[in-house]
Amino acid sequence: MNTTRTALLIGAAMALAACGEAPQVTNYKAGTYSGKPDTRPWESAAYGGDKALWESDMRARARKQTEIGRMPPG
Amino acid sequence: MARMKFLCDTERCIECNGCVTACKNEHEVPWGIQRRRVVTINDGVVGQEKSMSVACMHCSDAPCMAVCPVDVFYRTEDGVVLHDKDACIGCGYCFYACPFGAPQFPQTGTFGQRGKMDKCTFCAGGPEADGSDAEFEKYGKNRLAEGKLPMCAEMCSTKALLGGDGTALADIFRERVVRRGGSGAEMIGWNTAYGSGEQKRQQTRGGDK
Amino acid sequence: MCAHLIVTLRAVLLAAALGLGWMAAPAVAAPPDNNADVYRAVREGTAQSITFTAPADRMLIQSEGQTWRQWRNGPITQIGGWMLAGVFVALVLFRLVRGKIMLEGPPTGRLIQRFSTVERMTHWTVALSFVLLAITGLTLLFGKHVVIPLIGYSAFSWIAALGKNVHNFVGPLFFASTLVMVALFARDNVWQAIDALWIRKAGGLLSGEHVPSWRFNFGEKTWFWIGVVILGLLVGITGLVLDFPGNGQIRQDMQLAHIIHTSGALIFIALSLGHIYIGSVGMEGSLESMKTGYVDETWAREHHEYWYREAKGGSGAAPVAPGSARPSTAH
Ligand code: HEM
Numbered sequence: 001m002n003t004t005r006t007a008l009l010i011g012a013a014m015a016l017a018a019c020g021e022a023p024q025v026t027n028y029k030a031g032t033y034s035g036k037p038d039t040r041p042w043e044s045a046a047y048g049g050d051k052a053l054w055e056s057d058m059r060a061r062a063r064k065q066t067e068i069g070r071m072p073p074g
Numbered sequence: 075m076a077r078m079k080f081l082c083d084t085e086r087c088i089e090c091n092g093c094v095t096a097c098k099n100e101h102e103v104p105w106g107i108q109r110r111r112v113v114t115i116n117d118g119v120v121g122q123e124k125s126m127s128v129a130c131m132h133c134s135d136a137p138c139m140a141v142c143p144v145d146v147f148y149r150t151e152d153g154v155v156l157h158d159k160d161a162c163i164g165c166g167y168c169f170y171a172c173p174f175g176a177p178q179f180p181q182t183g184t185f186g187q188r189g190k191m192d193k194c195t196f197c198a199g200g201p202e203a204d205g206s207d208a209e210f211e212k213y214g215k216n217r218l219a220e221g222k223l224p225m226c227a228e229m230c231s232t233k234a235l236l237g238g239d240g241t242a243l244a245d246i247f248r249e250r251v252v253r254r255g256g257s258g259a260e261m262i263g264w265n266t267a268y269g270s271g272e273q274k275r276q277q278t279r280g281g282d283k
Numbered sequence: 284m285c286a287h288l289i290v291t292l293r294a295v296l297l298a299a300a301l302g303l304g305w306m307a308a309p310a311v312a313a314p315p316d317n318n319a320d321v322y323r324a325v326r327e328g329t330a331q332s333i334t335f336t337a338p339a340d341r342m343l344i345q346s347e348g349q350t351w352r353q354w355r356n357g358p359i360t361q362i363g364g365w366m367l368a369g370v371f372v373a374l375v376l377f378r379l380v381r382g383k384i385m386l387e388g389p390p391t392g393r394l395i396q397r398f399s400t401v402e403r404m405t406h407w408t409v410a411l412s413f414v415l416l417a418i419t420g421l422t423l424l425f426g427k428h429v430v431i432p433l434i435g436y437s438a439f440s441w442i443a444a445l446g447k448n449v450h451n452f453v454g455p456l457f458f459a460s461t462l463v464m465v466a467l468f469a470r471d472n473v474w475q476a477i478d479a480l481w482i483r484k485a486g487g488l489l490s491g492e493h494v495p496s497w498r499f500n501f502g503e504k505t506w507f508w509i510g511v512v513i514l515g516l517l518v519g520i521t522g523l524v525l526d527f528p529g530n531g532q533i534r535q536d537m538q539l540a541h542i543i544h545t546s547g548a549l550i551f552i553a554l555s556l557g558h559i560y561i562g563s564v565g566m567e568g569s570l571e572s573m574k575t576g577y578v579d580e581t582w583a584r585e586h587h588e589y590w591y592r593e594a595k596g597g598s599g600a601a602p603v604a605p606g607s608a609r610p611s612t613a614h
């Protein structure tokens with residue numbers, strides 16, 4: 001019977017919905033990429049894929065945000 | 075491996091709103107949207123008045139990511155939480171969930187018509203080709219791809235707002251706190267943004283790097 | 284919307300939240316430091332000053348968002364999903380055990396009007412909008428687990444965008460037509476003494492016995508009051524709170540409205556499965572009555588005996604059922 005079959009299909013989908021429930025936790029794991037296709041920052045024209053260079057540049061730049069060490073000690 | 079974070083030093087923030095303006099200008103953020111805001115706590119209470127600049131903190135266990143029905147968010151190796159505006163349906167769930175009020179919408183939302191969600195990208199653009207016009211139009215500049223840190227932090231006049239690798243920021247902050255005799259030692263928002271996720275990970279994975 | 288309504292609504296929602304066991308954010312011991320008051324203010328989510336009017340409110344950190352996330356992604360998705368699956372399995376079992384409920388006597392060919400045109404149009408407006416809302420709403424809630432793994436998030440976003448817009452525009456229609464339906468059907472759904480017999484015999488659902496009733500039996504009345512009236516209005520009003528932001532409701536109000544909306548909707552859908560089953564493939568002749576407005580006299584006599592007698596011009600109150608309470612004259 002057509003209606004019964006449709007109803008069964010809907011029901012099966014619902015059952016799957018309940019079973020397919022994944023724990024929705026989005027923990028960041030250091031250094032892992034999760035999700036969509038996108039170019040990495042070091043794959044840009046400026047870095048041409050040199051990840052190590054990009055990382056050392058970022059570190060240097062982060063350190064520039066402190067004036068301590070650039071001032072005379074006191 | 076960098077883990078990008080923001081940190082605002084409430085002992086230094088003078089509520090000049092320079093970060094807000096810099097961000098709006100750098101990314102030509104749409105009218106009515108402000109990716110960063112400065113909140114003044116205990117305004118007018120002598121000795122207790124502190125200001126803090128806040129935007130998307132790029133959480134470790136990001137609530138926005140967890141609730142988005144279309145799964146438009148993604149996270150880079152460096153912990154930056156980005157999203158794909160093309161797929162966003164403007165349901166507003168990320169705004170309900172976000173602890174920092176970061177996601178915003180260009181429309182008022184009558185009949186749920188909010189438009190595409192907009193939030194801070196840590197100056198890392200979106201899925202479009204880095205530095206392309208399409209990327210700029212939707213998300214603004216991609217400074218990370220140029221080897222620069224977020225505009226708001228880099229131009230902060232008192233260096234209250236810091237952006238970049240979390241360990242580097244924590245080091246800078248610790249040096250400061252020691253110098254000023256231990257005051258203002260809290261990293262407001264850090265536990266909310268980075269606490270549970272990274273602590274949980276350390277418990278379950280034995281603290282891998 | 285007037286501010287007054289919002290304030291009242293907020294109070295009602297708050298009361299409901301307490302009932303749900305809304306959790307307060309866990310308190311953290313204050314660090315020994317001269318800024319303790321500042322951080323306490325932040326943790327409590329107190330409104331602060333801000334120079335520009337930011338679209339988000341003055342709260343620096345809202346911990347309620349995490350609570351909302353845990354409710355929606357946790358019990359609502361999980362219990363809700365299992366509940367719908369469970370109801371479906373129960374209906375399949377019922378069908379296998381009981382089969383389709385057929386007429387016992389031969390149809391007479393004589394028809395009695397059961398529903399007026401206005402009643403039928405209202406019913407089908409409510410029903411059609413309900414089904415659209417249920418499908419689109421479930422898409423938002425379960426699509427991430429069921430559809431995205433199959434077709435990917437980009438393709439799903441088209442479905443979700445369409446679904447969301449259908450949901451948000453059909454919602455007010457559902458609400459309005461529900462109000463009309465309540466006005467039309469309330470009178471025949473008030474308690475009548477014979478309903479006690481229906482409860483005692485569990486409607487004859489398993490035994491196959493025909494329990495007499497007036498126009499609506501107790502099963503239909505339950506669906507009317509718990510489903511249409513209580514859940515319909517609850518889901519409808521919270522839906523309107525979500526659908527028209529910027530009328531005074533803040534994020535926390537919308538989280539609460541969403542929790543009530545979605546929990547109510549899932550229960551509503553579960554109940555509706557039973558109603559849809561018995562109104563279509565589960566019972567011979569019931570779909571005809573809402574399609575055409577007319578039923579065969581045999582159907583009327585077997586399923587709604589008092590109503591049938593009354594419609595035929597009698598008093599309706601023939602003492603057919605052994606030990607039944609005296610039929611009411613409230614009609
Ligand atoms: C007056 C009627 C209604 C209105 C105005 C309304 C409005 C809304 C709104 C605004 C949302 C938030 C998502 C979005 O923006 O798309 C929503 C979600 C939802 N609604 Fe409704 N709705 C109504 C009736 C219903 C009914 C009758 C059902 C079920 C039969 C239903 C089931 C749902 C579900 C399951 C969700 C999804 C929740 C989630 O993804 O977490 N709604 N509704």
Ligand code: SF4
Nearest residue numbers: 130131132133138172
């Ligand atoms: S601050 Fe808000 S928008 Fe940014 S990652 Fe955290 S939850 Fe998402």
Ligand code: SF4
Nearest residue numbers: 142162163165166168
């Ligand atoms: S508004 Fe867009 S990004 Fe936010 S939860 Fe909805 S679909 Fe996802």
